[in-house]
Amino acid sequence: MNRRIVFMGTPAFAVPTLEALASSQFRVAAVYTQPDRPSGRGRKLVASPVKEFAISRDIPVYQPESLRPQVVQDQLAALRPDVIVVAAYGLILPRTVLAIPTFGALNIHPSLLPRHRGPSPIANALLEGDDVTGVAIMLVRPRVDSGPVLSSRSLRIGPEDTTGSLTDELALIGAGLLMETLGPWLDGRVQPELQDEALATYSRMISKGDAEIDWQLPALQIWRQVRAFHPWPGAGTFWRGKRLKVLKSEPISEGPEARPGEVVQWKNRNGGTVLAVGTGEGLLGLCRVQLEGRRETDAESFALGRRDFVGALLPS
Numbered sequence: 481m482n483r484r485i486v487f488m489g490t491p492a493f494a495v496p497t498l499e500a501l502a503s504s505q506f507r508v509a510a511v512y513t514q515p516d517r518p519s520g521r522g523r524k525l526v527a528s529p530v531k532e533f534a535i536s537r538d539i540p541v542y543q544p545e546s547l548r549p550q551v552v553q554d555q556l557a558a559l560r561p562d563v564i565v566v567a568a569y570g571l572i573l574p575r576t577v578l579a580i581p582t583f584g585a586l587n588i589h590p591s592l593l594p595r596h597r598g599p600s601p602i603a604n605a606l607l608e609g610d611d612v613t614g615v616a617i618m619l620v621r622p623r624v625d626s627g628p629v630l631s632s633r634s635l636r637i638g639p640e641d642t643t644g645s646l647t648d649e650l651a652l653i654g655a656g657l658l659m660e661t662l663g664p665w666l667d668g669r670v671q672p673e674l675q676d677e678a679l680a681t682y683s684r685m686i687s688k689g690d691a692e693i694d695w696q697l698p699a700l701q702i703w704r705q706v707r708a709f710h711p712w713p714g715a716g717t718f719w720r721g722k723r724l725k726v727l728k729s730e731p732i733s734e735g736p737e738a739r740p741g742e743v744v745q746w747k748n749r750n751g752g753t754v755l756a757v758g759t760g761e762g763l764l765g766l767c768r769v770q771l772e773g774r775r776e777t778d779a780e781s782f783a784l785g786r787r788d789f790v791g792a793l794l795p796s
Contacts, residue, residue, distance in 0.1 A: 483666055486561040486581070488512040492529040493647055494567035496655035497588060501565065502537050504659065509559045510540045512547075514570050547577050556580055563666065565658065566620060575622055583666055585620035588654040590647070592616060592632055594680035597625035602650065603643045604683035606708035609700075612636055613646060615654040617661045619672055626680075628672030631661045639730075642710040688713045695741035695796045698761035699731040717741075717794045719771070724794075727776055728767035732756055735763045741794040745783065755779045757794060 485506050487498050490513050501508050511534040516525040527535075534541045544552045557580050564585035566573070578585055591601035592614040598604075605613040614634035621627035633653055637646065664670045691713040693702055706715040706729045716725040738744045738758025745755050756763040766779035783789045 482507055483562040484509045484560055486510050486512065486556065486559055486564045487530075487567075488564060488569040488571075488573075489530045489567040490514045490528045490570050491568050493590070493651045493654075494530050494569075494588075495533050496651045497565065497567045497658050498530060498533055500655045500659050502533075502539065506662070508537075508539050509561060510542055512542045512544070512556075512569065515543045515545060544571075547571055548574055553577060553580070563662070564620075565662070567654065567658075573620055578620060578622070586630065586658070586662070586665070587618050587620045587625075587627070588658055589616045589618055589625055590614075590650040590654065591683075592634060593618060593625060593629055594675040594677065596681055596683045598683035599685045600683045602646050603686050603708040605637065606641070606643060606646075607704050609704055610637060613650070615650050615657055617654075617657055618675075624682075626675060626677075628674050630665055630670050630672055631657055633657050642707045644711045686713065691715050693717045693726065693794075693796075695757060695794060696760040699759040699764040700762070702759060702764050703729050703731045719789065719792060719794060722772040724772070725770040725776075726764075726766060726768075727770055730765040730767060732763040732765045738763060739793065741796050743783075743790050743792045743794065745790045753780050755783050755790070 483506050485501055485508050487501060487508055489498060498511065511530060513528045513530040516527050518524065519526040531541050542555065547553065553576055556577065561581040563583040564581045566585055566587040573585060589601065591605060593616040596604050602613065612634050614632055616632040617630045618625065619627035619630065635649060635653060661670065691709050693715055706726050709715040710727060714725045716723050718724065735754065735756055736744050736746055740758050740760050742758040744758065745753060748754050754765060756765045768776055769779050769782050770776035
């Protein structure tokens with residue numbers, strides 16, 4: 481099946497799908513990805529993971545700042561795509577672009593639509609305490625993530641899962657599901673299913689400001705934030721004027737009384753040492769932390785080397 485595919489994606493999440501397409505019977509005519517961006521202390525321009533993979537496979541790469549200019553759309557139309565496949569591209573596809581491919585544009589969205597439409601579905605699934613997430617293959621429509629769903633697959637969320645771990649798993653699931661769906665879709669054997677608008681929820685964009693821990697919140701909510709904001713932007717607090725990232729934590733139902741932000745330590749029933757912080761409701765056990773400028777470590781080792789940490793009052 482020599483169908484012509486134009487792939488649009490940017491981060492590492494999109495690479496497994498591009499790799500699957502590039503290794504299939506389909507022809508990837510071109511890849512669209514966001515322009516190289518400055519990164520690191522030297523602010524050097526860095527190519528996206530999708531661009532790096534495309535170059536390694538000699539696939540033509542296009543990096544427009546926007547898909548709205550007529551010259552960009554004419555260039556895309558000249559590629560004669562049968563279908564556009566989108567995975568975390570980061571640019572809006574105008575109606576005029578959606579009209580170019582014969583079989584439309586398919587998007588790989590990492591949630592079970594219509595739940596968690598929008599830019600941060602994985603993090604928001606963790607913030608909301610969902611037990612299950614997944615991937616949906618949908619037709620792209622002008623309104624965000626509102627298109628009919630062609631297929632979906634669920635994934636149970638475990639207590640150790642973070643945005644990072646779920647992103648990796650869902651990327652692989654999405655690639656496999658896209659490859660199972662694309663052929664039947666092009667052959668006319670898939671019936672799109674409209675989303676139930678009454679069940680739609682919207683995720684919001686995560687920012688660095690979300691990462692500061694408010695110890696007045698319940699321990700359960702902070703635990704969800706720690707997982708949702710790992711690896712970026714990284715939930716944390718301040719101690720001795722330096723940022724202290726909380727990389728891994730757990731809500732604790734039993735322990736000494738503590739004010740919100742107060743660091744406490746005690747021996748549990750099994751004789752193990754527990755390090756925790758008081759919250760607005762319950763205690764948040766600290767498992768792994770990282771002080772600004774230092775390597776990450778387990779919380780008990782961190783406290784052993786800093787005797788005044790236990791008893792400190794962390795800011796809310």
